[in-house]
Amino acid sequence: MSRIGKQIIKIPAGVNIQLTETNVQVKGPKGEISRDIPSCLSVIFNKDENTLQILRKNENISSREVHGLFRSLVSNMVIGSSTGFTTILELKGVGYKANMDKTTLNLSVGYTHPIRIDAPEGIQISVEANTTIKISGINKEKVGLVAQQIRSTRPPEPYKGKGVLYQGEVIQRKVGKSSK
Known part of the structure; x- marks a missing residue:
């Protein structure tokens, strides 16, 4: 059995779960998310203990492959609808800055x-101090995708360390050319 898949998901207060045979819907203070259940898995909701459990219907390779993944996805849905997800990016470089125009992020990164x-639907982008970009939302996949899209505009380079970096990211610096 999958180590991740067999873990029980605890539902925090204020989060409601609605199950059908083919769909899981999670409603919380931050918003609402739903996901289709693969046909090889079943979801059991225990109202007394306020927990969710993901079980396999059979022991096929495909159901074993999906078991841990689906449990992580549902867990992220519960966390996202209750507290949300946030990713912070930093701009490093002379003249690099960012600003917001309603829902559009404008980046000046050396071009x-x-x-x-x-900003896609369900994602909030805010700029603090012209060099820090905060991306937040209830869907972890979308938050990470938008953060990577912004980072790919100017990935950090190893010689001067300039570019768009995740907060706390350390860039391995390379030594430049040496003169004789």
């Missing part, structure tokens, strides 16, 4: 033109 990135 001749500003880069504009629209």
Whole structure:
């Protein structure tokens, strides 16, 4: 049995779960998320203990592959609807700055033109001190995808350490050319 898949998901107060045969819907203070249940798995909701458990219907390879993944996805749905997810990016470099125009992020990261990135539905982007970008939302996949999209505009380079970095990320610096 999958080590991750067999773990029980505890539901915090204020989060409601609605189950059908093919769908899990999670409602919480931050919002609502739903996901289809794979046909090889079943979800059991214990109202007394306020827990969810993911079980396999059979021991096929495909059901074993999906078991831990689906448990993690449902767990992220519960966490996202109750507390949400946040990723923070930092701009490092001379003249690098960011600002918001309603729901559009404008980046000046060393190109001749500003880069504009629209915030998808359900994702909030805010800029603090022109060099810190905060991305938050209830869907962990979307938050990570938007953060990676912003980071890919100017990935950090190893010689000067300039670029868009995750908060706390350490870039391994390379030594440049040495003169004789």
